[in-house]
Amino acid sequence: MDQALQHLVNGTVLGGTYALLGIGLTLIFGVMRVVNFTHGELYAFGAYMTYAFVSLLGVNFFAALALATLCGVALGAALELVLLRRMRKADIDSVMLVMIGASLVLQNGEMWAWGGVAKLVPNPFNGSPLVIGPVSVLPLRLFVLAVSAALLLGFWLMLDRTRAGVAMRATFQDPETAALMGVRIGWVNTATFAIGSGLAAAAGALLGPVFMVSPTMGDLVGLKAFAIVILGGLGSLPGATLGGFALGFVEEYAGGYLSTEYRDAFGFLLIILVLALKPQGLVPAKERIG
Amino acid sequence: MSDLLRVEGLAVHIGGLVAIADASFVVPAGQVVSLIGPNGAGKTTAFNVITGYMRPTKGRILFDGADITGLAPDRIAERGIVRSFQRTSVFTGCTVLENALMALHRRGGAGLLGALFRLPSARREEARLRAEAWAMLEFTGLAERADTLAEVLAYGEQRRLGIALAAIASPRLLLLDEPAAGLNPSETAACMALIRQLRDRGATILLVEHDMPMVMQMSDTIVVLNQGRIIAAGAPAEIRANPEVIRAYLGSGDWQEAAHAAA
């Protein structure tokens, strides 16, 4: 029981960052119909930027997190303006291929810039865990959870309260009608991709100090982001939030009780099962005939 | 005369909207049956359900006595119901001849081994299919365009190819969804001639069409659908005189069609 509680806490911490990742990816898919293969690289980018600001430039840790997120936003905007804007009319497979190309460039660019050795990001939280009853948790992890929650809340407020958010939701629902109503789709797309990328970079910036920072860290995470989004239904924002926590828990509990080695595999098996056994439930019938 | 197709108590609800409320009709073997009605009456929906592209909410579809409700489109086609599409539908990136060969798929049976080893039986079949494809292109007047990419054809030719593809599959029941839509008078005449020839070759035809003169001339039976219900069924002369049909058309504002229908 105690162990179950411990897993619950760990799963929640992990789930919060996963939700950030999933929301960014699903927002991009919902608004732009782009399957974003660079998402994992943006995550790695956020982690590296934090490392660079803290370790190389001596910036304050908290300021570095914010700056790294902003760098993610900027990189996302650049990717949209340089690549995706030219591909608005292309089919989904071509866009996927271009994004795979971009992720190759980003990942190996990172490898080039930083070398293959994993980096440690120093952080101001001391190492001794807080013990509350049967559960112990590192202060850094609590901080990560708090920031994830704040970002999720801020994101929802942005969607709900701001003009940009309304434009995004309108485009999400029906791009053509949104365009007729005067929404500038081009800028909505740029903003969407920038914000989605920023969320991924934020997740990387937050988890970078928890784990290590390495050029291939985005590989697995990019795929996990897909898992999250599919669990929740591709293009569903609440689904991605839930999916994030669901994957966090699945990994924690399955890793804890079934097999540590296959911990990372459970998410993928889950995707295959969900998609193979209940595709109708997840794939909306969009085909129109006659 | 036996009924090739029986539609019994068909109802289709699409996301809360009732596309077809309750429809029953039959298509007797060897006849040309037309399904008419104002826009939004549910004609294309009926087509989609019969050919397996949509699932009915209620009701059954019997083809040659067997229940085919809810089968996949390719399975239904295998049983001998083939449709054309309202929007132009050809195999893009392929020549007209290749289009024809693709539509002849069900007429061949060569499998993996035949393909990999070019077995004599597979070669003979291939030669036979090519001959059939050419014959069909001659028949539909598309032979001269055999090496042209399908999407490059003129609009009227594309429509004709669409019908030809459905006909080539040599169905027992051919469903044509507005074959004359967007055609000029001479093209429409050619289209009608083609449909007549197909009927003469033994196909049973279910037609959805807005061109009333064409419907009146072609049909053995006309089924009138309005707001998801069948309001009349009978020979062209009966339908022409049916006051409820005229009211349905007047109510929908399709003046021209009503005038044609009354003529």
Added chain:
Amino acid sequence: MTAPDGRSAEGRGELNRSRLHHYAPWVFVLVLALLPLAFPDPYMLAVLTSAGIFIIGAISLNLLLGYTGQLSLGHVAFFGLGAYTSALASLGFDIGIGFGLRITLQPQPVWLGFIAAIIVAGGFGWLLGRLAFRVRGAYFVIITICFAQVLRMVALNWIELTQGPMALISIPPFSMWLPGQGVVPLYSKAQNYWLVLAVAVLAFIVVRQLVESRIGRALVALRANESLARSVGIRVTHYLVIAAVISAGIAGAAGSLFAHYIRIIDPDVFLFIYTVTMVIMVITGGKGTLWGPVVGGLIFGLVPDLLRGHARPEAQWVLYGVAMILFVMFLPRGIVPALASLRRRA
């Protein structure tokens, strides 16, 4: 006869078969076959051999990606399955499967491993095809990627069978019966080169026979217009699964060749990057054309070795990424169709 805009048989050179068209491929194969005799440079042969193995992979991927239009991004799974199957069959294994039961296999001849590789990979192709073709587009792509990832995790963690990250080592070289010599292991570079060339030619012929048949037409019809194809009675899943099985089987053969050529296999054979390499070969060469994967495969099989010593290894991948972006954006149909239309215009 050519269409007015001159695009009629573009990318489908097989339709417009002149005498030259008929013999040129065989001359090309003959030149490749004589190469080791004319230039017995072991380094060049090694480069060409590994390029050849990936070309076989690209040929198999093209069947799915090009002819059926399904963007399968887990293709390396079949390659890796083939490599592990063949290696394990030739090394033998002894594993527990629970309940105190053990499965033991004595080392088998390599050619048996090669056949086992084709069968196992083809079997998984069938399984994946059955499961994955029920969904399309983004979902299909993600399923295929996850499939390869799961296999990689199994290879990493089922240490009793695969040795995990320690890798399977001392895999025997390919051995085969040669006239006058009996069954001999192929140690020399030239022998391996010829073996890979022979399998590549076979794979090419299998794919050609398939796509030029009634089955191939059904595949292209499904790609061109799925609704219409179904309406004339082409069974979607049936034909896509056939394509998946053949494609996976050929990829498995390539994996087997790889295992016995490199003679060491670790779980990294399942890396996404290898799928991407094959995808780039197919896209740049021309998807849905017979020669596309060969041309693209030669280019991207040789580039890494041209770069070697001049640039860091990351540069190769950055270049691949840039090439992918540029080709998809500016020459989406690939080199072979572009050349074909240039020639027609000339």
